[in-house]
Amino acid sequence: MSTLIEGLFNGISIGSVLLIAALGLAIVFGLMGVINLAHGELMMLGAYSTFVVQNIFKSFGDPWFDFYIIVAIPVAFIVSAVVGLILERGAIRFLYGRPLETLLATWGVSLILQQFVRSVNWLLMISLGIFSLLFFGGIQVVKKRADWERIKSKTLTLLIFLSTGIAIAFYSLLSKNSVLTKAWFSARNVDVTAPKWLRGGTTALGFQTPYVRLFIIALTILCLIGVYWFLQRSTWGLKIRAVTQNRTMSSCLGIPTAKVDALTFALGSGLAGIAGCAVSLLGSVGPNTGQNYIVDTFMVVVVGGVGNLLGTVLAALGIGILNYLVGSGTLALFLTSFSAPQSLIDFFLFFATSSMAKVMVFALIITFLQIKPAGLFPQKGRTAEL
C-alpha cells in the first residue's frame, strides 16, 4: 500500500511540473487559440530571472539568500509577462486567426530569444535601447505632423534605416570595450541552487519526499487557484471569457478586445515565467531549457482539451502518474503481487525504462486522440474563432 501511495505522490510530482509548465499554454493556446512555440523560451526567461535574482541575493549575504526564491517568483512572472506583452503587441496581434503564420512567427521568436540569452551583453542592450528610443521616439515626434497618414510609410522606412544605422554604428564603435561586450550568461548553462530549506527531503509520510517537489506542488496549486479566481471571479476574467466566446459581440458591447488579448497573452506568458522558476530548481538552466518542455506542454494541453483548465489539470496528472508507474517499474511490481499473468508482467517490464515509458505514453495518447480527437473535455457549442 505504501508503495502505491509513494507511486502516486511521485506521479503527482511529475504531473505538477507538467501542469505548471502547461498552465500558461492552456491560457494562450486554449483560450486564445495562439499556437505559441515560444512558450518554452518564456519559461527559459523565467529560469534566467531566477538565476539573476539568486545572484543579487547572494551578494546580500546568508540570511537573505535563503529567501531569494520568494522574490524570484514574482520577478520571473513580471519579466516573462512583459516579454509576452511585447511579443503580442509586436507580432502576434497581426496574426490572429492565422494559425500557420503564428506557428512560424513564434518559432522564429523562440530562436531569437535563445540566441538573445546566449549573446546578450551591456552593449547589445544599450544599442537596442538607442534603437528603440530613436525609432519609437521619432514616430511619436513625426506623428504630430498633420500629414502623418500621407508620409507614414516613407517615414517608417527612413526611421528604421536611420535608427538601425546609428545603433549599429554605436555598437561597432564600442565593440572593443571588453567590459561592455562581456556576455551576461554566454552559451553555457548557468547554475541555480535551491536555498537550503529546499534541499534534501522529509520522511514524514513514510517515504522520502523531496522538499523541492512539495514546493512545486504547492506552487502549482497556488497558481491554479489564482488563475481560476482571475478567470471566474474578476472583471477582467469575465471580459476574457466573453472575448473567447464571441469576439464580435464582445467588441460591440464595449469590451476593449485588443487590451483583453494583450492581457491574456501576458498572463499566460507570466505563468510560463513562474514555471521556469520552478523547473530551474529541478533541472538545468541554459538557452535550450525551454526546448525540453515544449513538446510535453503541448501534449498536456491537447490531451486535456483546448480551452479547458480542468482538462489540463487531469491530463497533466494522468500523464505524470502513468509515466512514473510504467517507467519506474512500479506497475510491473504491483502486478506481480497480484499474481497477474506472467505475459502481462513481462509486457510492463519491457516498458519499465525511462525511454520505453515515453514510447508507451505517446502510443496511449495517440490512441486516445483517435477516440476523442478534441481531448478530455472538448469545447461544446459554438467556439470562438480558431
Next chain:
Amino acid sequence: MSQLGRRKFLLYSSTGVLASLFLKGCADSGGGDQAADPCAAADPCAAADPCAAAGGDGIKVGILHSLSGTMAISETTVVDAEMLAIDEINAAGGVLGKQIVPIKEDGASDWPTFAEKAAKLIDQDKVVTVFGCWTSASRKAVLPVFESKKHMLWYPVQYEGQECSNHVFYTGAAPNQQIEPAVDWLLENKGKEFFLVGSDYVFPRTANTIIKEQLAAKGGSVAGEDYLPLGDTEVTPIITKIKAALPDGGVIFNSLNGDTNVAFFKQMQGAGLNPDKYPVMSVSVAEEEVRQIGPEYLKGHYASWNYYQTVESPANEKFVSAFKAKYGEDRVTNDPMEAAYIMVYLWKQAVEQAGTTDLEPVRAAAVGQKLEAPEGLVTMQPNHHISKTVRIGEVRDDGLFDIVWSTEGPLDPIPWNQYVKETKGFACDWTDPNKGGKYKEA
C-alpha cells in the same frame, strides 16, 4: 517633385552610410573577435580578410566543432583550447617557419552537417589536418569522409573505443584509460553492487556493456541499469529504481550527458541519496559541468578523467595561467580542453619531424611523439591513441577536484575492448602494414 527627390536622396544616402558602417563593423569584429588572431576565417567577412590573400604563407588547419546547437556549450570550450595552442605556436614562430591559419567551421550539433563541413574543409580550403568533433555520433559521421579522402582528423574527447582508424588520432581516453580504472577503483573502495545510468545513445550503451563484462569478470554485480533520452529532465522513475535495487546503498555509475546531469544530481539530493551511501562516479562531468550543475549538489561525488585543473605540474600551471589570461579569470580548464590543447602540439611536433605538412609523412611521424603535457607525459602509440595517466577526482567545495587516486604512470591505450567477446584478442597497429586497424593478437 523636388521634395520627392530629396527624400529619395536621403533614403539612398542613409542606405549607403548604413552599408559602409556594416562593412566596417564586420572588419572590426574580424579583428576584435580573436584579438591575437587576425585570420579567424569563421566570421562572415572572410572575403575581406587580409589573410585569405596571404594564404600561401600560412599553414591552413581546420577546426570543426559545434559552435551552435546543443553541443555548443561543450564544444566551444574545446575550440578555445585549440585556439590558445595555435596562438601560442604562432607567437613562438609557427610551424616550419609558417604561421598556422585556423579555419573554423560550425558543425551545428548536427551530424550530417559535420560530414558536409569536413568535406568542405578538405576539398575547398585544402587544410592539412582537421581538429574536431566531440560526440561519438559526429565522429562516426565524418569518419567516411576522412577515410575516403585519406585525410587526417584529431579527436580530443574520451570515447567508448571499439574503433581504430588510420585517419584519426585520438587524444582522449580509450575505455581502459578512464572507465575500467574507475570500475576497479570503485570495486576496491566503494562497493560491489553497481547501478548503471546513462543517456540513451551509443557512448553510454557501449560503455555500460564494457562495465557489465568487467564486473562479471571481477566479482561485482549489476543491480540495474537505465537510460534517459538526451535532454530529459525527469529522473524520478530512475531514482525510485535505484532505491529499489540498492536499498542499502551502492555505487552509481553515471554516463549521462548534457542537461540531464543537472536534473539527476539536483533530484538525487532531494531524494536523500547522498554520496556517503550512494557515491556517483561520472565519466562526463568535468570542471565546466560542475560549475553548471552547482558544486553544492556534487560535493563528495567522483569523476574519472586523465586531467583535472588541480593536477600539479609546471606544464599545467603554464596551461591554466595562459588559458585564464586569454579567456578570463573565471574560466576553468578540463580534460577535453587539455586533450584538445595537446593535440595541436602533437601535430606540430609531427610536422616538424616530418619536415612537411604532407599527410603520409606526418601520419608516420606522429606515432611515437612524446609531449610533457599538463596531465603528464603522453606518447602517441602505434594504434593512434595516446598513453595517458588516469586519475579519480572527488568534487570539493569550490567546484574543482581533489585527486584521490591516480595510476603510477601513463597507461597504454587499448581501443579494442578486451572484456567484450567480439573484440577480445584484437589489437591495432598502423606502423606495420601487415597488422592495420584490427588484427588478432598472437
